[in-house]
Amino acid sequence: MMRVTAQAKINLRLVVLAQETSGFHQIETIYCRVGLADELVIEQTTGPGLELTVHGADLGPTENNLVMRAARAWFEAADIEPSHAIALHKRIPAGAGLGGGSSDAAATLRALEEMHDHRLGGARLLEIAASLGSDVPFFMADVPLALAWGRGERMLTHEGPGPAPAVIVMPPASVSTAQAYASLGGRVGVAGPAIIDAASLGSWDALDDVACNDFERVVLPEIPALTPVLALLRSHGARIAQLTGSGSAVFGIFDLPDAAEAAAQELRAAQADLQVFRTHAAV
Template identity: 35%
Template structure:
């Protein structure tokens, strides 16, 4: 049996840093939205763990391999798997691509290896690998996340909008983004006000409520990210914001014509750009 899976990216519509924890992590409040930019993975049984991919990364840094190895360790299984990864989600962009791939790996190998772990058990295995893994395992395309990002509350999202996601020619690690934040903290966002706007039907209310506490310190360190946001606003986006720890920035429009026009402006300036919609899936098994 082989499993073919699509693993979707996310954006942070809202991100507030609540406090720094004794373990060095941060407690946050963030509203996550899955978007229809996805990687594809194929899983089949094998004698050993094998990863084939269209991008080059050491196994020790590959979240797909680390998730598979963690599941092996937790369950004691001796099976292997051949995992083929087609990477489309940009790396180190704040879009959760690695976490999405890791979540799919836990879900699919749990099925392929017949380990029969519950969703909560998979979340415990995935948590040390990445806080966003819980969101992608949860299968709720719009969610409020608290704690380190692993306490999830499903949200209704009733607003129809288009997105442009663009990334400069460099990435920003989550650790660096939070280190920059700790030197220049700010807590101006109110998550309850933002979640109410999701339940309405106004694109402008969502756009006006966008907030990311990491954005200001990261943009001060990386002016090119700030210039990308300014490009979006100047080109007519209703709202724009850095996603997660960056370096990607997303913009919101009401229609695909405006979205494509704005994406073309970003492409002309040398940014990688995508025209997207919100997704109904975090992980989707397409073929068995």
């Protein structure tokens, strides 16, 4: 049996640069790992087959889950007949822009590789990861921070500026990634690409200067409840407070744990329908 965690991410920067003829969008982003995490338990079974059980969330048919897609891709590449049961314990909310599904997929790949004596190797694992989704290669890298381009697969990894207190807030409403991109339409590249020195990835002050998210201009009007949440996070001293991914979660990065805790407590008291997570960023 193997038990692994699958941490969420936030995007400290997310700029949509251009749309390819294929329909995919080029982006420039800074991924940041956070402490909020799902857990997977993988066990070998006596009979053949692959089974996934999900606890804590209704994610639809398990056959379509990224965990199953990652596991099937690994076993096919390794030329092994699966005889495994996977239990996924969800804590990262779906549809939040936190990369929960992608992180679960990466954790599945890493766990299966370890359980089977590193049969495929790093290069093949990254190929599989990239085929599963744009965020999956970041989670395979197992680093606190990464500057990424293209569809998210070209990365400069970094140890980051050190952990910082953080609050993540998920509203009851959500906007799908496809809907968010469609709402952008031709309005891409508003922030534009930036010249980001690698050394700046190690400083929260420098990260403040490049923090932004192009999706805010289309997601915040769709979910008005997020605007006062961001204002509250800033009023408690958040150095960065913005949307993550294409939504629908927002986050605040703080210097002081007490300030983060006070913001989280006020949000929980003010709006019972919000999911509020007190965690750490760049871990």
